[in-house]
Amino acid sequence: MGDPTPENLLTTPLDALHRELGARMVPFAGYAMPVQYSGILHEHAQARNHAALFDVSHMGQAEVRHPEGIEAAARAFEALVPGDLMALKPGQIRYTLFTNPAGGILDDLMVTNAGDHLYVVVNAGCKVDDFKHMHAGLEGCTVTERPDLALLALQGPEAAKVLARLCPEAAGMAFMTARKLDVAGFTVWASRSGYTGEDGYEISVPGDRAEAFARRLLEEPEVEFSGLGARDSLRLEAGLCLYGSDIDTATTPIEADLKWTIGKRRRAEAGFPGAETILKQLAEGTARRRVGLRLDGRQPARAHTAIVDASGNKIGEVTSGGFGPTVEAAIAMGYVDAAHAAPGTRVACSVRGKALTAEVVTMPFAPHRYYKS
Amino acid sequence: MAKIYYSEEHEWISVEGGVGTVGITEYAQEQLGDVVFVELPEVGASIDKGDDVAVVESVKAASEVYSPVSGEVVEINEELADAPGLVNQHAEGDGWFYKVNLTDDSELDDLLTRAEYKAFLEGLE
Incomplete structure (x- = not known):
């Protein structure tokens, strides 16, 4: 049995289903959300090898x-x-x-x-x-x-096969496109996108139909629910930012290595909040930058861990870190001084007095496997 | 015959001939979820009851393990380095953490019997 919901937490339309399936519910962004069902490692592998269903209706x-x-x-x-x-x-x-x-x-x-x-x-x-x-x-x-809409993510190498079985038009959708689909009698708005690094869909469905829709997807042999725990380890391996951890009001798109999100025309025309600072940084660089770290061992370096150079001087801080089940190593992302941001740079993470050696690496840690039409 | 004691911090200690084998309980491993790394004390380390002697890293978070007794660490479970999942599979067996030479047997009196620990867990529900 799942845990009871404290009365001050909001619930998604799939709350009863999560509890029926034995999910461990935790407070997240004001909602009672499933952090795991059977176990995070299994649910992570489900998304990497088959098709994982995530309830992201809190978004x-x-x-x-x-x-x-x-x-x-x-x-x-x-x-x-x-x-x-x-x-x-x-x-x-x-x-x-x-x-x-x-x-x-x-x-x-x-x-x-x-x-x-x-x-x-x-x-x-x-x-x-x-x-x-x-x-x-x-x-x-x-x-x-649209609080009346639920949002489900179906992610993994078998996601397209599953959805195409219920709606042939789903298979041919290009990555980062969306359309209305009729999936097994459910009218949904499907986006071929996700937060795992895998092929998949994010599917918007009316809240009052969400449970029936989720149950229909779960009938397919390739599909199992995955929780927020696996969602976090998957997105970390994919090198994707978590707002509030890796990016926030104290970081700019250039520091965060997200300059690819700034359109060419927008660079020329400016006209967005912070354009002066952001375009200046784009031209001149920044003092610190978001990088990926692959640790030499299995011991994780969590958020707020100090990143140090070979002499032990602090050069930055981890913003997200954990064990990457697919890469089978401890991985992290964080901000370091620009002088230490080049891939191949040797650094260390100070965890409880121990220096865990690590290397600055190019992200993603696990290769993206998005659908290419 | 070994005697097993439990702590309210969800450790177990199996004592035989003045040496205690320490691990975390089945309840603790289930709460933590999949264990991916265990940081163990060094052999020869002198520890006091209540010291944070080990750290269990699950996919989600790090949790400290407090020593239920004082003494000298005489052995650690080397297998956990390559197979931390043993903690999930056999928390109260092959997933043990370290062995300690007890300096004060009377510390065991503060710990719980299996029946008392079971009752303690029921109180947490």
């Missing part, structure tokens, strides 16, 4: 409309993010960042050109502030929050 979903159409909505949205949203063709998705006037990151998010509107997914822990920010900053737009 914020919203639609943005402009009376003059999608192009006007995209133009208005560009005032808040450095991504090139005007270039999005119908069905295309972009990963981008809300930045602040100092160049710090307020949140990372996905924006899709959904034809007549923009479909937006933001982090659970930031959604209240993000939606306020959108209501206030999206000139001429209507922002419709």
